[in-house]
Amino acid sequence: MNADAGMSRRLASDASGLRGRIEDFLYLEADLLDEWKIEEWFALFAEGATYEVPPIGEAGEPDPATSLFYIADDYVRLRERVVRLTKKEAHSEFPRSQQRHMISNVRITGLSGGVADVSCNFVTYRAKRGVVDTYYGKHVYRIDCGVEPFKIKAKRSILGMDMLYPGKLTIII
Amino acid sequence: MDTLLSSPQMVVEDRARQLFRVSRRAFTDEAVLEAERHNIFDRCWVYLGHSSEIPNNCDFITRAVAGRELIFNRDHKGVVHAFLNTCPHRGAMVVREKKGNSRAFRCFYHGWTFDGTGRFASRFGEGNYGKEHYSGCADLGQAPRLENYRDFWFVNFDKNAVSLSDYLAGAKEYIDLVADHAEAGMEIVGSGQQYIVNANWKLLAENSIDAFHGFPVHSTYFDYLKSLGSLRSDAGGSNFSASGMHDLGNGHAVIEYASPWGRPVARWVPSMGEDKRAHIEALRSELIKRFGEQRGTRIAEFSRNMLIFPNLVINDIMAITVRTFMPDRPNRMTVSAWALGARGEDHDLRKLRLFNFLEFLGPGGFATPDDQEALENCQRGYINMREVGWNDISKGMPRNGPPMNDDEEQMRCFWRQWRERMSDGRMGAVA
Numbered sequence: 001m002n003a004d005a006g007m008s009r010r011l012a013s014d015a016s017g018l019r020g021r022i023e024d025f026l027y028l029e030a031d032l033l034d035e036w037k038i039e040e041w042f043a044l045f046a047e048g049a050t051y052e053v054p055p056i057g058e059a060g061e062p063d064p065a066t067s068l069f070y071i072a073d074d075y076v077r078l079r080e081r082v083v084r085l086t087k088k089e090a091h092s093e094f095p096r097s098q099q100r101h102m103i104s105n106v107r108i109t110g111l112s113g114g115v116a117d118v119s120c121n122f123v124t125y126r127a128k129r130g131v132v133d134t135y136y137g138k139h140v141y142r143i144d145c146g147v148e149p150f151k152i153k154a155k156r157s158i159l160g161m162d163m164l165y166p167g168k169l170t171i172i173i
Numbered sequence: 174m175d176t177l178l179s180s181p182q183m184v185v186e187d188r189a190r191q192l193f194r195v196s197r198r199a200f201t202d203e204a205v206l207e208a209e210r211h212n213i214f215d216r217c218w219v220y221l222g223h224s225s226e227i228p229n230n231c232d233f234i235t236r237a238v239a240g241r242e243l244i245f246n247r248d249h250k251g252v253v254h255a256f257l258n259t260c261p262h263r264g265a266m267v268v269r270e271k272k273g274n275s276r277a278f279r280c281f282y283h284g285w286t287f288d289g290t291g292r293f294a295s296r297f298g299e300g301n302y303g304k305e306h307y308s309g310c311a312d313l314g315q316a317p318r319l320e321n322y323r324d325f326w327f328v329n330f331d332k333n334a335v336s337l338s339d340y341l342a343g344a345k346e347y348i349d350l351v352a353d354h355a356e357a358g359m360e361i362v363g364s365g366q367q368y369i370v371n372a373n374w375k376l377l378a379e380n381s382i383d384a385f386h387g388f389p390v391h392s393t394y395f396d397y398l399k400s401l402g403s404l405r406s407d408a409g410g411s412n413f414s415a416s417g418m419h420d421l422g423n424g425h426a427v428i429e430y431a432s433p434w435g436r437p438v439a440r441w442v443p444s445m446g447e448d449k450r451a452h453i454e455a456l457r458s459e460l461i462k463r464f465g466e467q468r469g470t471r472i473a474e475f476s477r478n479m480l481i482f483p484n485l486v487i488n489d490i491m492a493i494t495v496r497t498f499m500p501d502r503p504n505r506m507t508v509s510a511w512a513l514g515a516r517g518e519d520h521d522l523r524k525l526r527l528f529n530f531l532e533f534l535g536p537g538g539f540a541t542p543d544d545q546e547a548l549e550n551c552q553r554g555y556i557n558m559r560e561v562g563w564n565d566i567s568k569g570m571p572r573n574g575p576p577m578n579d580d581e582e583q584m585r586c587f588w589r590q591w592r593e594r595m596s597d598g599r600m601g602a603v604a
Contacts, residue, residue: 053537055364057271065524067363068512071537072528080400084393084539091390092546129553131371164368167508168545169537 022118022143023106025150030101033172041172042082046144046151051078053157053169070159070169085170092170097128099171103139114146115153122157124173126166133166135159135173184592185563186585191570193585197558200373200551205595206503212594213483214239216331218340220485220497221245221255221316224324225360225516226272231289234272237499237507238328243316244268245326248289249276255316255328256291267313278313287313323352324359325495343421347479350472351489353464354438355515361495362527365511366535372548374484374500377508378587380544381486381496382418382478384428384579385568390547394539395433397532403444404433415475418576418583424482424590426583432476434491434533437526438515439473445525452522480583482590487513492530504552510535 032041053071054062064072073081084090102123110117118141126133137160142153157173183196199205219239226234233246235258242258258266260280267280277294279286288294291313318329320337322345327337352359370377398404415429435442439457441450461469476490486496493513498506512530514523533540566588569580576582
């Protein structure tokens with residue numbers, strides 16, 4: 001507990017350094033997705049982690065127990081999502097789309113026990129057969145910065161669009 | 174083939190040769206869509222919304238339905254209305270929010286105001302408007318017909334249409350099977366999912382009740398169930414069994430079958446967890462108590478995919494989805510899909526229901542996106558229609574005995590109705 005508090009203080013006392021390390025980590029994440037290294041991407045998640053895309057335009061902090069999300073994966077289903085995407089029979093991603101993940105406005109909004117609350121804006125492009133889909137919004141993470149490499153404990157991608165124009169959410173945005 | 178290619182018809186049923194063909198022009202031609210607007214969407218009962226979406230007096234939602242923009246509301250006395258969302262003054266959309274609660278609607282352009290019954294309610298000083306103005310000619314326009322069956326509300330823009338009850342015909346029995354899941358009634362959960370699919374709307378009508386594509390398209394979903402140890406193949410435990418389709422009349426059709434997945438009401442599978450087993454089995458027993466062994470088991474255990482012509486799908490599968498879709502171009506539609514659950518459902522079961530929904534359904538599910546891919550792929554393939562001009566919907570035509578759920582008879586029901594309506598139009602018949 002004391003050691004943990006000490007670490008938390010150390011992290012907090014070097015806020016800009018920590019943000020830099022988190023940014024590097026998020027750039028790594030984006031690169032793995034761009035390159036379709038989704039199994040390596042999944043390895044960035046801590047056991048028990050969640051991955052969610054809440055409904056568009058719902059105020060407050062929607063709860064997947066009471067609101068219909070687009071994606072509300074527990075750790076097991078996230079693993080299964082990744083397994084599915086490695087298969088040729090995941091038809092919507094065969095042949096695979098091309099993607100580019102852009103992130104910016106990275107902020108640490110909370111820090112406790114070595115776990116950082118992080119938010120950033122994102123734009124993700126997905127191209128397939130001459131059609132470019134654009135997804136944009138804000139990622140909200142809980143990242144365990146007390147371990148090397150960092151581990152994602154939760155990722156929620158809040159769409160900033162007023163409707164899901166691309167129709168599919170088959171890639172990890 | 175030659176006779177088919179030279180036929181002026183777009184839906185050709187050749188019983189002698191056991192061939193059923195639909196021209197790919199039906200999916201690509203702007204003139205066909207224009208005729209569909211007049212002959213189908215202006216004349217059929219079209220789904221508007223569910224009572225639970227406007228539970229309180231003065232609640233309203235706005236929604237695009239059948240190519241119109243509508244206000245679906247409950248007035249201060251609780252009476253339900255469907256108004257055309259356009260100001261009778263200069264045409265501005267009066268309500269711009271998606272939903273809310275209000276005793277009155279006020280057009281922001283010049284401030285014309287309407288009460289919840291649609292009546293003009295502004296009081297301008299003398300000299301502005303004559304008496305006539307206040308006696309109905311400045312009220313909000315209403316959908317000519319608005320009726321509901323068990324909380325599902327429909328509009329019809331043909332004031333001479335048959336009653337909703339007559340229109341739904343055999344579909345009512347299957348709406349009952351959904352509405353009877355809970356004694357307290359059913360409700361839409363949260364907000365819906367809205368998304369674009371770049372394919373003709375009729376491809377989704379077909380796909381929503383098509384069991385033939387299940388294994389080829391959704392093998393990754395079944396792999397997922399297997400991996401979780403949740404593929405349950407025993408069915409029922411009663412003498413009710415089903416694996417077939419029913420023609421419900423007026424173009425509506427349903428397939429019903431024993432399914433391998435879990436159902437929150439009420440079929441337990443291991444991935445739901447031992448802790449929920451007793452609860453789900455109690456719900457099942459409750460249904461059997463209310464409806465008897467056969468009907469109770471049928472509601473609890475069996476899955477149903479139903480299409481209500483032209484564009485309402487109620488699929489009671491690993492969760493219940495209510496889905497409607499409207500074309501704005503021959504190769505593009507907007508899909509609106511909702512989850513339906515028991516009113517006052519237990520928190521853990523509601524959570525499970527939504528978790529189940531997302532494992533298969535919606536843009537981020539393990540199945541729906543692959544359906545979309547299939548539909549969009551069909552639409553792209555139609556670029557070759559000058560050489561390869563017809564879709565085949567013949568599966569099961571030679572079968573002796575009742576059709577199987579993975580035959581294509583349910584789609585033939587849809588297409589026969591489509592042909593009838595398209596060739597019977599007041600506007601140019603094209604089918």
